[in-house]
Amino acid sequence: MHIACFLFDGITALDIVGPFEVLQRLPGASVRFVARSAGVVRTDAVSTDDGPQGAGNLGLVADAGFDDVARADLLLVPGGFGTRALEHDGPTLAWIRAVDRTTRWTASVCTGSMLLAAAGLLAGKEATTHWASLERLATYGAVPVSRRVVETGKYVTAAGVSSGIDMALTLAARIAGDDLARTVQLQIEYDPQPPFDAGSVGKAPAAIVSKLRRRYAGT
């Protein structure tokens, strides 16, 4: 089970690390982190507020470049503010298309699905992404669905950031069975107990949704 995780500057760290933490535990899993060129990428950094911008990002190491990885059983494409530039980046879209031709599963988290869509892989297919970008999926011919995890044949797309954990457990069950997925869930003690119930547009206070919509529109 060869898993290729795409890395790029402006990635959201949790988008890739959530699924990695689940999928690396599958029996026989072999994970490679791949960027356009081998080396360090930097995560995005976005504060929530109208106060000073948060500072500090995390360096993640891509051990391989596009030229080193031509195929994978599972391709995982995370999101982040960096995807906006990559939607129009020929080499990135070409690599995604090429690897996708070899996969059993092609999966995305957050705005990673914008790259799958821009690569032409989601035309006419239901897919999801971060709530603030959902309508834009239609730009590339995908059918936006507001759901945490959307499966359309071999394409599995997840909503924003943390939803990659739920997506990866779903995939783990498809790949290795329900009990293996439950085993991983217990290993990572994924028994979520958020102190608030504001994790979706339908649940968060309207004022918070509006503030974030304005903020994202301005970036």
Next chain:
Amino acid sequence: MHIACFLFDGITALDIVGPFEVLQRLPGASVRFVARSAGVVRTDAVSTDDGPQGAGNLGLVADAGFDDVARADLLLVPGGFGTRALEHDGPTLAWIRAVDRTTRWTASVCTGSMLLAAAGLLAGKEATTHWASLERLATYGAVPVSRRVVETGKYVTAAGVSSGIDMALTLAARIAGDDLARTVQLQIEYDPQPPFDAGSVGKAPAAIVSKLRRRYAGT
């Protein structure tokens, strides 16, 4: 708000990236990743099963070494299999103790609390850690509590791996208010919908708990 995130070889990636994804979004947050020496650390890799070991880990960049960071408002100590060696590592425990003397908050995820305890910071205090290590906390004089997030004054400890997200949202609320925490929750779309309900010892099938206990005992 200076946040110091401790990195080391054998770290569990999600332990640090979950809280980072929350806390970097606090207004004015400034995050530094600190290892014994600046450079790349490698995450741990543990498959669930009796099949072949999963392969492939992730390189994380520590931009600073112990000598570069003497203080922080918030110290975050993640876990992973690498903590076992560090429980007896003088320089690591000395650095944790020194930074802790300057913090408003000292927090851990998973077996990160074993390091806080080994450093003598949790003596007589309630604390938690990954379910499979809970009893060992008492070795260092802490009072083990089976709860997802335990607050004891400025010390905030979380249970295994994914619980760091819940812990960080709790901390975000303490630091910047409930609405800011809700805003971050919506940004990272943390509306968990795991496909199974096996994320704690009390909920997972007994056979899975037993299998993992045996596996951890053998590592």
